[in-house]
Amino acid sequence: MKEQDMLDATSPKSFPTFSETKHSILCSELKQLYVAITRTRQRLWICENIDELSKPMFDYWKTLCLVQVKQLDDSLAQAMQVVSSPEEWKSRGIKLFWENNYEMATMCFERAGDTMWEKRAKATGLKASADRLRGSNPEMSSTVLREAAEIFDSIGRTESAAECFCDLGEYERAGICFFLIFIKVEFIWKNVGNPS
Known part of the structure; x- marks a missing residue:
């Protein structure tokens, strides 16, 4: 340089002491x-x-x-704003979801108006948070995991709900979810998979 x-x-000749945190x-x-x-x-x-x-x-x-x-004025601010379509928001949300960025994905699905994906992203994010909290705060982990399970159950993501209930030790509730999955599979097999 x-x-x-x-x-x-005119720059100063002395410099502040080193701080690991600031660094x-x-x-x-x-x-x-x-x-x-x-x-x-x-x-x-x-x-x-x-x-x-x-x-x-x-x-x-x-x-x-x-x-x-x-200089930032109204005309420049308006020129910077580009309105995204619901399809673009959903597409971005799906990309973020598969990158495990559930919080931002949830926001994108909310902007897209897709409540099913919004709830799925939120519940998946809650489950990931519960997994991180399991060792340090088991009580909070259970609370967060239960919320995720309820959301999964409300949107028909029965297998994910069952996994959450198993992790919570609520085996009866998990069994009900797995039974519902079995009934769905049997119904599909009888009506679609078995042409005779």
Whole structure:
């Protein structure tokens, strides 16, 4: 940076002491910034309200001719807003669901107006949370898992509900779910799978 004359002569000569916590946070934020910059297809908008936080990076990018400054007004904000269709929201939700990002998937399905997928994503996220809590907080894990089981049961995801009830030790309720699955399979076999 010194060779390319990118250092500001007025910058401080002393630096703060090293902090492992701040270093970890900064590394995480830099990784997120890297992903945002390298995955952008057309434009990347970076907004910051506190100038002193953004100034060093902004000045560096300015010397590289990588940034433009625009005043944010209503017309610019409206130009930035692109309305997505319900199909696009659902498609994004399904992608996020299979990437195990259940919270964002739930939001996408909500925007798409697809309550079945919304509830499935929410319940799957709850089940994942319960699994993470099992060792550290078994009581909370059971509460969350029960909520997931009830949601799965309400949307006809009987096998997932049964698995949750088994994990809770509620074997009678799990047995009822498995019995319902058996009845459905038998009905399909008699009416569709067996042509005679």
